[in-house]
Amino acid sequence: MSTHTITVFGGHGFIGRHLIQRLAQAHARIRVATRHPESIRHLQTMGNVGQIAPILTNIRDQRSVEHAINGADSVVNLVGILYEKRRQTFQSVHVEGAANIxxxxxxxxxxxxxxxxxxxATRHSTSKYLRSKALGEQAVKNIYQNAIVVRPSIVFGPEDNFFNRFAALARISPFIPLIGGGKTRIQPVYVGDVADAIFHCLYRDTQSEHIYELGGPRVYTFRELMQLVLITTKRQRLLVPLPFWQARIIGQLCKFLPVPPLTDDQVRSLEFxxxxxxxxxxxxxLGILSTPVEGILPTYISRFCQPGNAG
Ligand SMILES: NC(=O)c1ccc[n+]([C@@H]2O[C@H](COP(=O)([O-])OP(=O)(O)OC[C@H]3O[C@@H](n4cnc5c(N)ncnc54)[C@H](OP(=O)(O)O)[C@@H]3O)[C@@H](O)[C@H]2O)c1
Structure with missing residues (x-):
C-alpha cells in the first residue's frame, strides 16, 4: 500500500481532512490537490516526511487537473460547493470540473x-445543487465508466456545517426555525465512516458496486435533530415552524452575504x-458499522453549552 499514490481533490475540506488522515495511517502517498497549497501544512503532520504533498489545482482548469493526476494510481474527487459565487458555479464545479477530473x-x-x-442527487430535483450533482455523476460515468460514486447524506463530525451551525444559532437566538415544519427525514452519517467508505472503495474489489449511498444507523426528522442539538447543548429554545416558501425568501436575502448561512437552493434540497x-x-x-449521532455530537458541540451547564 505504501507505493500507492492517490490524488485527492478537495483534500483540504471537511471530509478530505479525515480521508487524508485515514490514508496517511495506511502509508499511502498522498497528493492534496487544492487551490490553497499553503494551507495544508497542518495536514502534512498527519504523515511521514514527504508522504503528503500539496499540489496547486483548480478543477476548472484542465491542465492543472492533469498535472495533479499524472503518475497517480487512484483519484478521489471531494470538490463541492454549497452556493455559487462568480465563476464557481454548480455547473462549472460539479459538472465541468468533475468531467475534467x-x-x-x-x-x-x-x-x-x-x-x-x-x-x-437527481436530474429532476428542484435544487440546483442536487441537479448539478446528478449531472456531474453522469458526466463522470460517460468518461470513466467504472468510476465509483459515493453519495453521503448530511455528514456530521467536528467542524461540520450542519450541527455546528444550528448549535451556534441556538446560542444567540431565542428560537430555532423548523424549515418546512421540520418534517424532512434525514440520515446523518459520521465523517469518519465516510472517510472509511472511500478508503474501502479505493482498496477493495468493488467493481460490481458502483454507487454507494451513505447514511447513519438512524433516520431522524429535522425537528428531532434540532431537539438533539438543544438537549446536547443544554439549551431551551422555541422550535418555530417556518414554511418552505418563507425559508426560501430568507435564503434569497442571505445570498448577498459573503458566506451565506442559508440559501434558497439549500431550502429546496430540504424539501425532500x-x-x-x-x-x-x-x-x-462495505463492512462498516455506522456510528450513531448521539455518540459523537457531544464531543464537539458541547462548546456551545449553556454557560454553567456544561457537563
Ligand atoms: N459535508 C456534507 O454534509 C456533505 C453531504 C453530502 C455530500 N457532500 C459532498 O462531499 C464533498 C466534500 O464535502 P465537504 O463537506 O468536505 O466540502 P468542503 O469542506 O467544502 O470541501 C470542499 C473542497 O472543495 C475545494 N474546491 C472548491 N472549488 C474548487 C475548485 N474550483 N478547484 C479545486 N478545489 C476546489 C475546496 O478546496 P480548496 O479551497 O482547498 O481549493 C474545499 O476544500 C463535496 O462534493 C460535497 O458536495 C458533503
Whole structure:
C-alpha cells in the first residue's frame, strides 16, 4: 500500500481532512490537490516526511487537473460547493470540473476514480445543487465508466456545517426555525465512516458496486435533530415552524452575504427526504458499522453549552 499514490481533490475540506488522515495511517502517498497549497501544512503532520504533498489545482482548469493526476494510481474527487459565487458555479464545479477530473483520470489510466456526489442527487430535483450533482455523476460515468460514486447524506463530525451551525444559532437566538415544519427525514452519517467508505472503495474489489449511498444507523426528522442539538447543548429554545416558501425568501436575502448561512437552493434540497434508497449499496456492504449521532455530537458541540451547564 505504501507505493500507492492517490490524488485527492478537495483534500483540504471537511471530509478530505479525515480521508487524508485515514490514508496517511495506511502509508499511502498522498497528493492534496487544492487551490490553497499553503494551507495544508497542518495536514502534512498527519504523515511521514514527504508522504503528503500539496499540489496547486483548480478543477476548472484542465491542465492543472492533469498535472495533479499524472503518475497517480487512484483519484478521489471531494470538490463541492454549497452556493455559487462568480465563476464557481454548480455547473462549472460539479459538472465541468468533475468531467475534467474524469477525463484526466481516464487519459492517465488510473486504476480507480472515486467521485463524491450527494444523497438525493437527481436530474429532476428542484435544487440546483442536487441537479448539478446528478449531472456531474453522469458526466463522470460517460468518461470513466467504472468510476465509483459515493453519495453521503448530511455528514456530521467536528467542524461540520450542519450541527455546528444550528448549535451556534441556538446560542444567540431565542428560537430555532423548523424549515418546512421540520418534517424532512434525514440520515446523518459520521465523517469518519465516510472517510472509511472511500478508503474501502479505493482498496477493495468493488467493481460490481458502483454507487454507494451513505447514511447513519438512524433516520431522524429535522425537528428531532434540532431537539438533539438543544438537549446536547443544554439549551431551551422555541422550535418555530417556518414554511418552505418563507425559508426560501430568507435564503434569497442571505445570498448577498459573503458566506451565506442559508440559501434558497439549500431550502429546496430540504424539501425532500435525504435517506438511502432500499436498493442502494450502503456502509453495510462495505463492512462498516455506522456510528450513531448521539455518540459523537457531544464531543464537539458541547462548546456551545449553556454557560454553567456544561457537563
Ligand atoms: N459535508 C456534507 O454534509 C456533505 C453531504 C453530502 C455530500 N457532500 C459532498 O462531499 C464533498 C466534500 O464535502 P465537504 O463537506 O468536505 O466540502 P468542503 O469542506 O467544502 O470541501 C470542499 C473542497 O472543495 C475545494 N474546491 C472548491 N472549488 C474548487 C475548485 N474550483 N478547484 C479545486 N478545489 C476546489 C475546496 O478546496 P480548496 O479551497 O482547498 O481549493 C474545499 O476544500 C463535496 O462534493 C460535497 O458536495 C458533503
Amino acid at each position: 474524469a477525463t484526466a483520470a481516464h487519459k492517465a489510466g488510473v486504476s480507480r476514480l472515486i467521485h463524491i456526489s450527494a444523497m438525493g 427526504d435525504n435517506i438511502a434508497s432500499i436498493t442502494s449499496h450502503t456502509l453495510d456492504d
